[in-house]
Amino acid sequence: MPTPDITPGAPCWIDLMTSDTEKAKSFYSALFGWTYETGDQEKYGGYITASKDGRMVAGIMQKQADMGAMPDVWSTYLRTDDIKATTEAAAAHGGQVLLEPMEVPEQGSMAMYGDSSGAAIGAWQFGEMKGYEVAAESGAPAWHELLAKDYESAVSFYQSVFGWETAVMSDTPEFRYTTLGAGDDAKAGIMDAAGFLPDQVPSMWSVYFAVDDTDATVERAVTLGATVLQAAEDTPFGRLATLSDPTGAAFKVIQSMAPAS
Template sequence: MPAPDHSNGAPCWIDLMTSDAEQAKLFYGTLFGWTYQTGDEEKYGGYITAWKDGKSVAGIMQQRPDQAGWPDMWSTYLRSEDAEATVQAAEEHGGQVYMQPMEVPEQGSMAMIGDPTGASIGVWQPAGMTGYELAAEPGAPAWHELHTKDYATAVTFYQDVFGWDTDVMSDTPEFRYTTLGAGPTAKAGIMDASAFLPAEVPSSWQVYFAVEDTDATIAQAVSLGATVIDGPDDTPFGRLATLSDPTGAVFKIVADTGQGAQAAPEA
């Protein structure tokens, strides 16, 4: 499998902010076959890197005491050639800055922003670490998708701030969907979720993981303490389901059809 294409503006990393890192390691390690390496506490704050078949796929962060009560969640990071410029552009286009660019020694620079529709998104300027090394394989990231309550504003924001070259996959009242890139080369999607997201649920980025068998993965996840939120459902792109892990972080799975990282699963 060739290395993932982490071109500018594309998803390049994911990580989990969790209230129980040890439980998360056990859950995802059992479910996806991950192994782990914990970074130096002083240098990297004990950041945990997850590996699949010897390749990096994700990160896990233990919440700090001052973050107690924050929801456990997965985050997607988009690649930037200049994190400071990206953060400035985000502010100029109606976004919020949650964390200013911060250097990660020898690895790169990271920031966290909120888009104008309320979804948080990470920014990663690579140095030694360019991004996850495995994609669209079982146990690895397969697709990244923004569910937004303000579709037009979101599309414009990612075009202006991250330089997205977008393609309209569908534009009907029932289904509006725009992708970064087109067809087999698409790298992420933006969905109009205004018709189905409850008022109390904000716009958010969703992370899909490839699996060999959706139903078997659901059964195993539930046995490990997960909750099924939606699905499983058959789509042209595979069999999908939405789950939450034992501490409430939401993630999606898609049966590996060879298209998971190349086209919109929710279509």
């Protein structure tokens, strides 16, 4: 399958901040078939790149001791062609700059924000590294979704800061959902989560991984030390389950319900 067409504003990369990189590597290798390459410690801080069948899909990095009680977490990065302007826009539209733009030698530049709903989101400006090389295939990222407690503010934030052209997929009191792009061309979604996220749980981005068989993946994940946060269920978009890995980082797995061609 060709490398994903990652347009400005669209998800381009994911990485895992973990308290135990060796445990994470073992888990995701056994679950998704990932292989790894560790970057130079001095140049890249030992950042680990995960690949599926030789194509990059994700990163893994060690959580620093000074991060205290911050949980292990998967993060999504959106493509920007001007990280300085994006950072200024994030601050001007109700967001917080959590990490100022930082150049990663030869690879590109990154920044991290808290959006206007309180969720953490990364930005990546391409250098040599132009995002993940495979998507929507087994063991690779398939979808990115913001659960927003302040839905209207969040939609406006991504329109203004990342230039999203959005489509309203649903606007009922029970299910309000906006996507980046429309229909089959949609690349990410924002869900109104005010009605179901507990008070102590902030707005958050979720990463979905494509799998061939959701039930078998869940069963395998549990034997590897995962916890089931939401049991497998059929949805209009595929059979979906939510898990946390052995150190507590949450992620989703989804099996397409489309018939095999």
